[in-house]
Amino acid sequence: MTCDLTNPIFTDEEAAGKHFESLRWPDGPICPHCGTVNEATEFKGESTRPGLYKCRPCQKPFTRHHGHATTNIGGKEKNKHLGKA
């Protein structure tokens, strides 16, 4: 990939999202709940953000951003300190 700033992945949120998905999920969407690959349906609604999926096997919704900010390291550290006190 070149560093072309006119590339839609830099200017179009949906194109950027699809690019991100292809990097994160080269084999299709992966459900963070049950780990099933490429069995999720993308929501296509007026009020629905792009990148929202529903896993068919476990029927739970998830987004392509799911799991990025949920590493709860800070919380674990806190609990450790509380346990010592």
Ligand SMILES: [Zn+2]
């Ligand atoms: Zn699932």
